[in-house]
Amino acid sequence: MKLQTKHMLVLPLTIFLTAFVIFPTIYLWYLAFNKVTFTNIDNPVFCGIENFIEALSPTVNLLNSILFSFKFAIVAVIVQLLVGLGLAILFNRDFKGKSIFLTLLLIPMLTSSAMFGVVGRLLFNAEIGTATYFINLFSRFLNMYILPLSKDWVFPTLIYLDTVNWAPFIFLMVYTDLRSLPREYIEAALIDGASSRAIYRYIVLPYLKPLLGVLAVIRFADAFKTFDIIYTLTGGGPGSLTTSYSIKVYELVFVKGNFGLGAAASLIGFFILIVPLSLVIVYTRRRWTK
Numbered sequence: 001m002k003l004q005t006k007h008m009l010v011l012p013l014t015i016f017l018t019a020f021v022i023f024p025t026i027y028l029w030y031l032a033f034n035k036v037t038f039t040n041i042d043n044p045v046f047c048g049i050e051n052f053i054e055a056l057s058p059t060v061n062l063l064n065s066i067l068f069s070f071k072f073a074i075v076a077v078i079v080q081l082l083v084g085l086g087l088a089i090l091f092n093r094d095f096k097g098k099s100i101f102l103t104l105l106l107i108p109m110l111t112s113s114a115m116f117g118v119v120g121r122l123l124f125n126a127e128i129g130t131a132t133y134f135i136n137l138f139s140r141f142l143n144m145y146i147l148p149l150s151k152d153w154v155f156p157t158l159i160y161l162d163t164v165n166w167a168p169f170i171f172l173m174v175y176t177d178l179r180s181l182p183r184e185y186i187e188a189a190l191i192d193g194a195s196s197r198a199i200y201r202y203i204v205l206p207y208l209k210p211l212l213g214v215l216a217v218i219r220f221a222d223a224f225k226t227f228d229i230i231y232t233l234t235g236g237g238p239g240s241l242t243t244s245y246s247i248k249v250y251e252l253v254f255v256k257g258n259f260g261l262g263a264a265a266s267l268i269g270f271f272i273l274i275v276p277l278s279l280v281i282v283y284t285r286r287r288w289t290k
Contacts, residue, residue, distance in 0.1 A: 031263035038257040051264035061240065062265050065248035066272060072155075072230075072244065073223035076162050077216055083163060084170025085212070089200070091171075092178045109168035117232025120161045124148035151238045158242065162229055166222075170215055177211045178204070217280050224273055245269045 032051055034044035055062050091102065108116075123131035126147050139146050148157040181204065189199050227246035230236070236243035236251075243251075249269070253262035 028263050028266065031259050032267050034260050036259040036263075041259070044260070047260070051260045052268065055261055055265040055268055060248075060252070060261070060265070061243075062245075062248055062268065064240070065243050065245045066269055068241075068243065069224045069226070069245040069269075072158065072162075072226065073220050075159055076166075076223045077219045079159060080163050080167045080170050080219060081212060081216060083167040084174050084215075085208070087167070087171040088174035088178050089204075091175055106168050106172065108164050109166070109172070111165065112228070113162075113165055113226070114228040114232050116161050116165050117229040120157070120229075120233050121149075124157060126150075149234065149238075151241055154234060154238065154242055158230060158233065161233065162223065162226070165229065166219065170219070173211060173215055174208060177208060181207055213280070213283070217277060220280070221273070221277060225269075 031044075033046060033048060035047045035051070036044045054060060087105065091098065091105075123129050126132060126149065129148070132146075132148060135146050135148065136144075146153055148154070185203050185207075186199060189203060194202075225246050226244060227250065230242055230244050231247055231250075234242045236247045249262050249266050252258050252265055
């Protein structure tokens with residue numbers, strides 16, 4: 001009876017994992033080794049590793065999309081960690097109106113990334129964009145005319161919008177960890193005559209390092225596969241300049257209708273991503289245990 005009860009308790013989780021994790025993973029591998037398109041979706045043809053070879057060919061341009069995703073993820077993570085850490089340190093004190101500013105700061109985190117892309121497309125429009133107008137109102141003093149969605153400025157614009165969307169999350173995690181820092185450490189350092197700079201360098205930052213490492217891994221993995229904010233803002237353009245790895249897989253599957261090639265491309269991206277993430281995770285675990 002007890003054994004049946006245990007099985008019944010685990011059954012919902014087993015069904016969920018089978019339906020949404022195990023089966024899709026197995027089916028993804030199945031598609032990757034077969035020629036599957038809209039025309040033969042009922043009768044796939046086994047092709048071995050041909051999909052993987054084609055995905056890596058210059059005609060598909062998958063590698064450039066992966067390189068862009070790496071570039072976007074690295075820059076976004078660095079900027080967001082710095083902004084989140086700076087805001088956490090700034091708010092780690094009492095001042096008038098703190099609760100109001102905290103609430104306003106966390107609002108972007110509750111907004112969908114796709115909405116940021118849609119609003120950004122309006123704000124940074126070359127003709128009617130309000131943000132574009134004010135940017136050029138000041139940039140004219142530098143004899144510059146800036147179009148935020150042009151090929152020269154679209155990448156900083158993407159980083160800016162993604163930072164506004166996700167920096168509050170980094171801030172919230174770091175701020176919570178800062179509030180749990182034992183006051184005894186700070187008081188002991190102050191008694192010994194340590195400056196504020198020394199306290200942050202030798203006490204606060206080492207205390208935050210494990211958390212910052214975990215946040216870097218989480219945000220890097222998420223930023224690498226970013227789809228919504230880029231697709232709604234630029235659609236992968238101008239040209240293919242901002243075509244991320246996720247957008248490329250989407251185009252292969254839903255635009256060109258090549259399910260086998262799209263599955264192979266997604267697996268290639270997974271194996272490329274898993275190497276640096278594994279190294280960072282191992283490093284973070286070692287730092288955490290020290």
